[in-house]
Amino acid sequence: MTTTTDTHCPYCSLQCGMRLAAADGAETLVVERPGFPVNRGALCGKGRSAAALLDPASRLGTPLVRERGELRAATWDEALSRVARGFAAIRAEYGADAVGVFGGGGLTNEKAYQLGKFARVALGTANIDYNGRFCMSSAAAGNRIAFGLDRGLPFPLEDIPRTECLILVGSNPAETMPPALRYFRELRENGGTLIVVDPRRTRTAEQADLHLQPLPGSDLALALGLLHLLIADGTVDTGFIEARTTGFGQARAAAMAHWPERVERLTGIAADRLREVAHRFGRARTGMVLTARGPEQQSKGTDTVGAWINLCLASGKAGRLYSGYGCLTGQGNGQGGREHGQKADQLPGYRSIEDPAAREHVARVWGVDPDTLPRSGRSAYELLDSLGAPGEDGVHGLLLMGSNPAVSAPRAARVTQRLRSLDLLVVSDLVLSDTAQLADVVLPSAQWAEETGTMTSIEGRVILRQQAVDVPDGVRGDLWLMRELAERLGVGRGFHDDPETVFDELRRASAGGQADYAGISYDRIRAGDGVFWPCPAEDHPGTPRLFLDAFATPDGRARFAPVTHRPAAEEPDAAYPLYLTTGRVLAQYQSGAQTRRVEALNSAAPGPFVELHPLLARRLAVAEGELLAVTSRRGRAVAPARITDAIRTDTVFMPFHWPGAGRANTLTNPALDPTSKMPEFKVCAVRVEAAGAAVVPAGAARSGQGEPV
Ligand code: SF4
Numbered sequence: 001m002t003t004t005t006d007t008h009c010p011y012c013s014l015q016c017g018m019r020l021a022a023a024d025g026a027e028t029l030v031v032e033r034p035g036f037p038v039n040r041g042a043l044c045g046k047g048r049s050a051a052a053l054l055d056p057a058s059r060l061g062t063p064l065v066r067e068r069g070e071l072r073a074a075t076w077d078e079a080l081s082r083v084a085r086g087f088a089a090i091r092a093e094y095g096a097d098a099v100g101v102f103g104g105g106g107l108t109n110e111k112a113y114q115l116g117k118f119a120r121v122a123l124g125t126a127n128i129d130y131n132g133r134f135c136m137s138s139a140a141a142g143n144r145i146a147f148g149l150d151r152g153l154p155f156p157l158e159d160i161p162r163t164e165c166l167i168l169v170g171s172n173p174a175e176t177m178p179p180a181l182r183y184f185r186e187l188r189e190n191g192g193t194l195i196v197v198d199p200r201r202t203r204t205a206e207q208a209d210l211h212l213q214p215l216p217g218s219d220l221a222l223a224l225g226l227l228h229l230l231i232a233d234g235t236v237d238t239g240f241i242e243a244r245t246t247g248f249g250q251a252r253a254a255a256m257a258h259w260p261e262r263v264e265r266l267t268g269i270a271a272d273r274l275r276e277v278a279h280r281f282g283r284a285r286t287g288m289v290l291t292a293r294g295p296e297q298q299s300k301g302t303d304t305v306g307a308w309i310n311l312c313l314a315s316g317k318a319g320r321l322y323s324g325y326g327c328l329t330g331q332g333n334g335q336g337g338r339e340h341g342q343k344a345d346q347l348p349g350y351r352s353i354e355d356p357a358a359r360e361h362v363a364r365v366w367g368v369d370p371d372t373l374p375r376s377g378r379s380a381y382e383l384l385d386s387l388g389a390p391g392e393d394g395v396h397g398l399l400l401m402g403s404n405p406a407v408s409a410p411r412a413a414r415v416t417q418r419l420r421s422l423d424l425l426v427v428s429d430l431v432l433s434d435t436a437q438l439a440d441v442v443l444p445s446a447q448w449a450e451e452t453g454t455m456t457s458i459e460g461r462v463i464l465r466q467q468a469v470d471v472p473d474g475v476r477g478d479l480w481l482m483r484e485l486a487e488r489l490g491v492g493r494g495f496h497d498d499p500e501t502v503f504d505e506l507r508r509a510s511a512g513g514q515a516d517y518a519g520i521s522y523d524r525i526r527a528g529d530g531v532f533w534p535c536p537a538e539d540h541p542g543t544p545r546l547f548l549d550a551f552a553t554p555d556g557r558a559r560f561a562p563v564t565h566r567p568a569a570e571e572p573d574a575a576y577p578l579y580l581t582t583g584r585v586l587a588q589y590q591s592g593a594q595t596r597r598v599e600a601l602n603s604a605a606p607g608p609f610v611e612l613h614p615l616l617a618r619r620l621a622v623a624e625g626e627l628l629a630v631t632s633r634r635g636r637a638v639a640p641a642r643i644t645d646a647i648r649t650d651t652v653f654m655p656f657h658w659p660g661a662g663r664a665n666t667l668t669n670p671a672l673d674p675t676s677k678m679p680e681f682k683v684c685a686v687r688v689e690a691a692g693a694a695v696v697p698a699g700a701a702r703s704g705q706g707e708p709v
Contacts, residue, residue: 002026005468006033008455009047010106010448011589013152013329014038014177015457016047017529020449020468028054028449028469037529038157038457042179046589049600053447054469058597059430060444062474071442076476076484079441083399084488086424086440087123090397096124097374100383100395103130103342104402105331108453108465109517110502111478112333113348113509114495115401116341121368121494122486126377127395130342131403133380134410135334137676138301139291139327145302145675146309146325146559147318148552149514150350151460151533152335153326156544161186162322165193165284167277169219169308170294170682171328174203175586180328181207193280197222198294199581200611200653201646210277213648214267216579217568217683219295223307224565225263226278227255230314235282237316244319244551247560251310254564266565268648287317292328293583297681299569299671306561313558319547329458331590336456339515339533340506344377348506349513358513365509367494379677381670384409388421397424401478402445406435407591408656410679411634412665428478433593434659446477453499454525456533459544462520463530511536514552568683569671572650576632576685578616579651582664592657608639608662610688611653617643620688627691630654632684635666638691652688656681 002023008015017036021029028051034041053059063079064071074082087099101119103112112130119128136152143150160166160183173180184194184207196208197219205211214222230236231252241248260271281287289312295304309318309325317323329335340348351358353376363370378386378395384405386395398419409415419425419438427439430447449468456462471477480497487495496502500522511518519535520542532542550556572578587604588595595601610628612620622628625640630652639654639662647653654664669684 004031005466007449007465007468008463009043009332010050010053010594011046011332012177013332013334013458014180015332015455015463016043016179018043018047018050020051022469027051038459039179042182044178045587045601045604046595049598050448052598052600053430053594054449056472059447060432060442060475061472062444064442066440079443080484080488083424083426083441084485087397088489090423091123094392094394094396097126097377098392098395099123099125099397099399100127100387101125102380102383102398102400102403102405103128103337105130105132105135105334105337107333107337107402107478108455108499109333109336109340109462109506110453110499111401112337112342113340113506114479114482114502116348117366118482118486118495120373121366122482122489122491124372124374126344126374127383128342128377129344129380129383130337131380131405131408132331132334132337133343133677134297134408134679134681135293135330136296136327138296138298138673138678139305140338141302141676142305142309142561143327145306145561146313147547148554149546151546152329153459154324154546155326156459156461156532157183159322159545160184160288161190161192163187163192163286163288165195165281165287167195167197167281167287167289168204168208169197169289169291170296171290171292172198172202172204172583173328174207176330176584178586193284195277195280199648199651210280212269212273212277214269215648216581216651217298218267219298220300220304220307220563221258221263221266221565222269223304223311224255224258224563225260225267225274226281227251227307227311227314228258228263229260229275229278230282230311231255233278233282236314240316241314245313245558245560246555247562248314250562251314251560254562258565281311282315286320286322287312287315288324288326290326290328293330294682296327297678298683299673299680300566301673301678302675303561303563306563310560310563313560318558319551321545321548324547333455335458335460336454336462339456340510344379344383349510349517350515351513361512362509365505379672381410381672381677381679384415384418385670387418396422397426398422399426399428400435401428404433404435404591404593406438407593407659407663408665410665410668410670410681412663413635428481429593431593431597434591443481444475445481446471446475450475451477451499454503457530460532461530462517462525462533464522464525569680570633570669570683570685572685576687578686578688580630580632580654580667580684580686581651581682582654582656582668584657585655588655588657590657596657605657608637608655608658608664609642610639611642611644611647612688613647613649614643614645615649616652617641620690622690629689629691630667631687632667632669634669637662637664637666652686
């Protein structure tokens with residue numbers, strides 16, 4: 001008999017609805033679920049092939065422990081005992097903060113919530129953060145500063161086709177979330193204008209009315225220049241500014257110092273082109289700016305987001321129907337994962353861990369004394385960089401759940417070395433990821449279709465992934481893992497392995513916070529197409545559109561950000577004369593730990609490459625497919641050349657999905673944004689040359705050993 005289950009894709013933040021058909025002894029199939037409004041049945045290749053992840057051959061089926069340098073199979077009892085003993089010993093020697101926790105933006109809300117609680121209550125450590133810090137922390141910070149609240153999109157995707165002018169900055173949904181492209185197509189069909197800002201002429205940029213190709217790292221100057229032109233054009237909305245904002249004076253002064261010819265020099269975009277964009281955006285009655293990792297993954301990401309928000313505020317395109325600023329989240333639960341306690345400085349419901357009232361509320365739900373809760377810990381890169389540092393300054397044991405920083409962290413060779421230096425590295429994952437290969441204990445976790453849990457999508461819509469198939473023998477869920485470990489650490493109470501029980505506790509913990517889930521239940525989600533937060537009560541309809549009446553600041557007004565241009569942390573020079581920017585390709589997802597194991601995807605995108613302009617290729621005397629060595633101050637990566645006039649002549653691009661010789665993050669710069677602690681993935685200075693005969697073939701999965709750190 002075949003059973004069908006409505007669920008959602010295991011990958012990106014669009015969280016496309018899909019249906020799984022499972023029958024005894026037969027392969028589980030992904031089938032269309034046309035009734036889910038976000039994707040109306042459409043799926044990209046990753047979603048269509050998602051059932052391949054359930055193949056026992058490609059996933060872990062038993063715990064592993066390291067013995068005499070090698071990983072060997074172990075029982076759960078042996079593995080968990082080793083973890084509990086190891087963490088207890090580290091805490092006894094160095095203190096509770098010497099055990100760290102590193103989570104993931106793909107974990108369900110229930111797992112993310114319980115992981116935050118596990119870190120603070122069972123381990124007593126302040127040091128918990130997650131890879132979502134690398135995803136949209138700059139947008140989160142920019143949103144909080146301007147609007148008093150961070151939800152990636154303050155409106156549903158269905159509003160996009162109804163706006164008149166949309167500027168998409170540093171985002172390539174044609175490759176990262178293809179089903180979302182229809183919203184942009186419909187916008188143009190309705191007569192709207194789509195403007196794409198990207199140093200590469202991506203498949204998304206090809207569909208735009210206007211494409212701006214700025215220098216990597218110059219998005220802040222671009223936004224300031226556009227605001228200058230709005231002011232000069234007289235298209236600022238003074239009534240809106242007076243009624244609903246504060247701080248325009250400073251923003252105006254900063255913009256006036258960014259006249260078109262100066263911005264042309266800073267961005268490489270002709271002044272006339274800037275004027276055209278400003279005219280179109282300024283004169284439109286409704287408009288949106290959407291940013292993604294391009295402007296956000298910079299050491300000035302928060303200010304850059306602030307500058308784009310300023311543009312919306314000055315032209316009255318925020319807090320109004322079909323207008324506003326939004327951020328396109330990347331990871332499946334990038335939104336929910338940061339709302340409920342995985343971040344070093346936050347408690348569930350988007351509460352600050354430093355706020356006495358928030359500590360009191362959450363401690364009451366958790367049944368602990370508020371004074372026992374740790375304070376803010378280290379942000380993601382700071383945490384990774386502290387691994388194995390001497391004495392009490394270092395984190396000596398790490399529990400890593402659903403993340404693969406050996407590939408995805410900046411300055412990855414150093415991070416790999418740090419992971420190796422730990423007394424105890426414990427990794428819970430469904431596959432033997434590149435990071436799990438370094439671990440002392442590997443715990444095989446249930447995934448996506450094998451368990452139930454909620455996710456919060458790109459729109460702030462809380463949806464339910466429902467279990468469709470049995471958990472394989474030898475595999476356990478992460479909720480169970482936390483409960484068992486807590487018991488072995490002597491904190492038996494308060495940890496559960498039933499997702500709905502955990503969600504009900506999350507509802508109580510989030511009640512009254514900004515990300516208020518109190519009124520959301522599994523039954524409500526099942527009965528509809530998800531529920532938008534905030535939803536403070538069971539009879540509350542949820543909130544698809546934020547800020548229409550007031551912003552979430554104490555006085556209800558949005559705040560202009562007082563920002564001004566500054567260069568990237570590392571600009572090209574004589575030794576490293578080119579920009580490197582990094583990103584994703586259609587057939588792979590994030591660090592590739594899952595998609596590299598799916599034949600249909602991996603054969604479409606089997607290895608890394610270096611994209612460069614024909615003029616640069618001629619100058620370097622390299623041909624298509626020839627191996628190139630790309631060197632930054634942090635290391636060297638080797639991958640074949642892909643020559644295209646879609647990229648600037650002064651910039652090379654590498655996708656970051658692969659480990660080994662072609663690992664792009666060997667090169668990237670961990671310079672951090674001072675507010676969001678986002679590393680500068682999107683821009684660094686490199687040297688490029690033909691690799692010569694002595695290098696390993698690009699795409700070969702070599703270890704990171706021996707690379708500069
Ligand atoms: Fe899955 Fe994202 Fe593709 Fe939709 S767009 S099918 S959520 S990977």
